[in-house]
Amino acid sequence: MVKKSRGKNISIKDIxxxxxxxxxxxxxxxxxxxxxxxxxxxxxxxxxxxxxxQPSVFARGLRTNCANNIGxxxxxxxxxxxxxxxxxxxxxxxxxxxxxxxxxxxxxxxxQAKQLEMLKSSRVAxxxxxxxxxxxxxxxxxxxxxxxxxxxPWNAASKDVVTVEADNYTGGKIAANTLLESGCKHIVxxxxxxxxxTQIARYSGFIRAHQxxxxxxxxxxxxxxxxxxxxxxxxxxxxxxxxxxxxxxICCYTDSLACGxxxxxxxxxxxxxxxxxxxxxxxxxxxxxxxxxxxxxxxPVKEMGRLAAELIFKMSxxxxxxxxxYTLPVELxxxxxxx
Amino acid sequence: MVKKSRGKNISIKDIxxxxxxxxxxxxxxxxxxxxxxxxxxxxxxxxxxxxxxQPSVFARGLRTNCANNIGxxxxxxxxxxxxxxxxxxxxxxxxxxxxxxxxxxxxxxxxQAKQLEMLKSSRVAxxxxxxxxxxxxxxxxxxxxxxxxxxxPWNAASKDVVTVEADNYTGGKIAANTLLESGCKHIVxxxxxxxxxTQIARYSGFIRAHQxxxxxxxxxxxxxxxxxxxxxxxxxxxxxxxxxxxxxxICCYTDSLACGxxxxxxxxxxxxxxxxxxxxxxxxxxxxxxxxxxxxxxxPVKEMGRLAAELIFKMSxxxxxxxxxYTLPVELxxxxxxx
Numbered sequence: 202m203v204k205k206s207r208g209k210n211i212s213i214k215d216i217x218x219x220x221x222x223x224x225x226x227x228x229x230x231x232x233x234x235x236x237x238x239x240x241x242x243x244x245x246x247x248x249x250x251x252x253x254x255q256p257s258v259f260a261r262g263l264r265t266n267c268a269n270n271i272g273x274x275x276x277x278x279x280x281x282x283x284x285x286x287x288x289x290x291x292x293x294x295x296x297x298x299x300x301x302x303x304x305x306x307x308x309x310x311x312x313q314a315k316q317l318e319m320l321k322s323s324r325v326a327x328x329x330x331x332x333x334x335x336x337x338x339x340x341x342x343x344x345x346x347x348x349x350x351x352x353x354p355w356n357a358a359s360k361d362v363v364t365v366e367a368d369n370y371t372g373g374k375i376a377a378n379t380l381l382e383s384g385c386k387h388i389v390x391x392x393x394x395x396x397x398x399t400q401i402a403r404y405s406g407f408i409r410a411h412q413x414x415x416x417x418x419x420x421x422x423x424x425x426x427x428x429x430x431x432x433x434x435x436x437x438x439x440x441x442x443x444x445x446x447x448x449x450x451i452c453c454y455t456d457s458l459a460c461g462x463x464x465x466x467x468x469x470x471x472x473x474x475x476x477x478x479x480x481x482x483x484x485x486x487x488x489x490x491x492x493x494x495x496x497x498x499x500x501p502v503k504e505m506g507r508l509a510a511e512l513i514f515k516m517s518x519x520x521x522x523x524x525x526x527y528t529l530p531v532e533l534x535x536x537x538x539x540x
Numbered sequence: 541m542v543k544k545s546r547g548k549n550i551s552i553k554d555i556x557x558x559x560x561x562x563x564x565x566x567x568x569x570x571x572x573x574x575x576x577x578x579x580x581x582x583x584x585x586x587x588x589x590x591x592x593x594q595p596s597v598f599a600r601g602l603r604t605n606c607a608n609n610i611g612x613x614x615x616x617x618x619x620x621x622x623x624x625x626x627x628x629x630x631x632x633x634x635x636x637x638x639x640x641x642x643x644x645x646x647x648x649x650x651x652q653a654k655q656l657e658m659l660k661s662s663r664v665a666x667x668x669x670x671x672x673x674x675x676x677x678x679x680x681x682x683x684x685x686x687x688x689x690x691x692x693p694w695n696a697a698s699k700d701v702v703t704v705e706a707d708n709y710t711g712g713k714i715a716a717n718t719l720l721e722s723g724c725k726h727i728v729x730x731x732x733x734x735x736x737x738t739q740i741a742r743y744s745g746f747i748r749a750h751q752x753x754x755x756x757x758x759x760x761x762x763x764x765x766x767x768x769x770x771x772x773x774x775x776x777x778x779x780x781x782x783x784x785x786x787x788x789x790i791c792c793y794t795d796s797l798a799c800g801x802x803x804x805x806x807x808x809x810x811x812x813x814x815x816x817x818x819x820x821x822x823x824x825x826x827x828x829x830x831x832x833x834x835x836x837x838x839x840p841v842k843e844m845g846r847l848a849a850e851l852i853f854k855m856s857x858x859x860x861x862x863x864x865x866y867t868l869p870v871e872l873x874x875x876x877x878x879x
Contacts, residue, residue: 278626279623284618284623288617288644292644431828492803
């Protein structure tokens, strides 16, 4: 009889009755919170197994007001860099039996605000922002644990927030250095225009590398794009070629911009790396599989995701976080778009 | 006083008390289920606004046993085709104030089984499978509404399931036709090996196009790959080039395989499209931005996502679905990898 219903309409009370123990005892066994004998545990687990009883996440959420559910806010899930971090986070939380709610903002602050509200009303145990640059000060103080990965909120350093980022400054410096070392003198900086924390850090590294070489950065070669996409990379370089400003290198803020740039160069019959050398940033698949493959700065995506997940897990349990700000090392991946 | 606490610890009882109405009345206003005066509605909404009260999704979930939460099971969220469908689904459900839980299976049936269990114990109102080929018959009969997008469960047609797919047969036929029309006679079929519904349909179309041309499919040119990735596309074509089997076209199961193939051809100094022509499938960004850009079959990703979301929404409300199986048209996108 019991077996037939397989979990449907079976309550924790039924389990307690069938095991001849109290409801709190069943609850303690389910949550592995101790204070029961081995014999009791075996009996309860057996009945749960036989009946197919599934403890409701909702019931658990109401009781503990902590649903083992983490919200992840992502600007663009179709961007491989972001989806890879998301995946790494989800893999770690999955192992800990935490569920995740992934929200895509389309890089729109208004959508982000709405989703944030939704996550709050779902009483998530924590929120990981992948690129939470549009967060407000009010959002930071609502009591929900938060971890910021990649792009940081404005003035994050002074705001006692938990952050995980790659060493973007060193990344920008290494990328520019690679171009300078192999002879480039007129390097386009194909960056984004919004002044994100990652953009500022990478561009600072770009400038520093020029200083170390005793070279000035050329103003006309600073090319900010409104959106980070293949299309923008392509269009910007097409225009630059038409304008006849000479350049022999392109240092790109992302691999997507670099691949768009490659496309524009190929169309104009400009050979890479002989006439123009190109670097990207992120090491998405496309960098590896482009023709020619793109020299890029790899971010430790898995490690960033793992660390963010471990941090939010601890914070959701009310544990203290000793170190709050993490900057992880980047790595140069040399390929054929540079000499 | 009330304003200060902004939603914290404010319960539906507090709202009822402040409005001088009963708790069920507040609940009816929140859920817009009628049986209250305009005056009452205005009063309740005003107090909710002022207090910043947020109805708990958990409490709602327990009461109605339907959490306005949809699970989305995806094989690989870093694959742009899958993440684009996911995004389209989430955008539609977001408009309807539904939340989504996106679970990534890494194409592993054991992980899928675990996540399915997790979604069930979260009492989701429905599940959308993007490529649910590993689903069991038992899973199909657990009473939770399900919609399958893209790859279908085995024998889906005979199983009374709700499915949304692109016209993969026609897609495979058009792709092969494009190659045949521009003179290819020895076309490699770079397909996957697991016998997914999409693979079988596209390959059937490929064969049909050959028949229409009075040409036989060459057995040695059927190249099944264990995994759909750039790497596999690259390695398979490298091996084929070494084996000296002649070929003048490559019809790929996905754009990722096509881009891997392009990379192998470039390395071997084989010119595209002059010596070998290449087609892909899906129309991910990389197809557009590859050098040369890849001729491909575009799937109506947004439409597939929208339709799946509308269907699961209706099903979650207990509404009947008249038409259960949808096959949406595909489109040839001609680019420079074919003549």
